[in-house]
Amino acid sequence: MTENLPLAKAINLGLAKALAADPKVLLMGEDIATLGGVFRVTEGLKAEFGENRVIDTPLAESAIVGTAIGLAMRGYRPVCEIQFDGFIFPGFDQITSQLAKLTYRHEGSQSFPIVIRVPYGGHIGAVEHHQESPEAYFAHTPGLRVVSPATPHDGYWMIQQAIASNDPVMFFEPKSRYWQKGEVDRETPPGAFQASRVIRMGTEVTLVGHGAMVAALLQAADIAASEGTSVEVIDLRSLSPIDYAPIIASVQKTGRLVVAQEAPGHVSVGSEIAATVAERAFYSLEAPVMRVSGFDTPFPPAKLEGNYLPDADRILEAVDRALAF
């Protein structure tokens, strides 16, 4: 049986299930308890599980992550919410210098099952620091797992899988998709947590992306199909590690790859995929791997986000270049 739910609600239900299943699961963050989060992802959870498990913290991201580390040492499984992408950086030191390295420093005697939820990305017309895509910093940091669900179904299941993981997980939620509904099957167990997935079959070009970009890839595939081009679409789902098998298999079939992301292109997840595919599937490629990304500038004022962020047209422009090569 499936239900039609928005992503925010699906993650909410996943969190509720994890809270119900394990008394050691805690949620902590700014405005998450009484208010239910500025995006209402944790709405109703304080009422259901109490203020000692759904915790409004003081306003300090370094402390949210740093104390989550201590709580994990004490046996808890904290799920931290960072209010917006651009506000993760006060907690960056605790995430990258501590959380990411603590399992290694303990030589495995302790694990740090902490999830850091980050609403991220553009398309919501918001002010500075509220529309960024900082996932590459974390994917670049050994010791962190990094994922991003694109659909409500994945939101529901992946948040539970992230909480179940014994490693720190950066959980990037595409905030522009929070209110988009999709089918959620709460009974069928999920596939592998960090697998990438072919979500549309095609033969001529492979498109890869994550988070909100997946919807743009599907839109581009539709337009391409109407123009007679068959496009395969892969939802990356995990940015660290990256599950390359479906990507390589697809490129071996299509010979062309376009990687799209909202984040700036320089030293990014898209760059990493391009390099790896060039290494592993060089002889299958009919064209260079094309990257479509946000520009290498700070996220611009909101009125310019439509020009900054890749859309179906920008993706198709790269598809055309790949085909014309």
Add this chain to the structure above:
Amino acid sequence: MSSDATVQLLTPDGKLVSDDRTSEYLPWIEKLPESRLLDFHRQMVVMRRFDTEAGNLQRQGQLALWIPSIGQEAAQVGSGYAAAPQDHLFPAYREHVVGRIRGLDLMRIIEMLRGLSHGGWVPSETGNFHLYTLVIGSQALHATGYAMGIALDRLLDVSNDGAPTLRDPEKDAAVLVYFGDGASSQGDVSEAFTFAASYQTPQVFFLQNNHWAISVPVERQSRTPLYLRGTGFGIPSVQIDGNDVLASYAVTSANLLSARSGEGPRLIEALTYRMGAHTTSDDPTKYRENEEVAYWGARDPIARYEAYLRGQGVGDDFFAEVAQEAEDVAADARARTVLLQDPPTTKIFEHVYSDPHPLVDAQRDWLAAYEASFDTADGIADLEGAP
């Protein structure tokens, strides 16, 4: 959270408090010309009207966001006027009227919250009112560094005979930095206190305790009155009734003078209340009680000051004139807002760096060619790969 320690020069019904404790501050009020006393009122009323208009503009889709300051006018107007022309002010994001007092055209804030800019005003042209900082608490460190620079200027000035230049509190600059009760929990703010105390910087920390950080009450941030935080860092600190414009003016003036005189940093905690939503995206009915809002509504800063002025013999004409001015300012803001044009897409690439940068330049050219390709018959024909 106010107590006997809270400095108040005007009672909530607008009576001047003359006692031993206020005697230290009252001279600052006594030496003001009447015109300035009237300016206090004018700015508060104009700002409130502007605030309402901007909120309406947001609802009508003209702005992406508005950040209301209703209820905090006295804290802001008093402290804003206390700053001397040479002083530098580092706001958070709610101190619109402080900017106005310093000469900032409020349209610059409208533009920012419409999504046309990230600020972009030039502090040297806006009375040293620096840009807004949205990352909570960061500006406390910038302000402290700026104040360290002011102090170093004097120490490094060996242009005469090697002796440090004489201090002149009339001409020396100090720094005034604004932040909120929520910000007081950020490491950056504590680190700013540490540096300021260590280097005895010429600066005043102005903490507006409006009792809320979005949905989180101040009690979650601090068990002690927040002004005591400063004391723990070795920074002389004082709590004021932030809805009392005279207290805000006098106490900030006195503290800025101390800072300018080389006595080191100061902290003022202004007790006030955010009467409206956190921003237009927020719904405060989800987390706070009507009784609390009503309690603070009865302590309205503008009503209090109007009562005081009327007690001083200021008549209806003045209040009518100010009301009209407020209407005019609001109407003007509306008229100018609806005429605002979107920036050109080249703005994305401007000022990422001060010096030319090949990647940014290439991407600007690429986007221009890409956009131009929509105007040509064959679409993307001339485009090279995205840089």
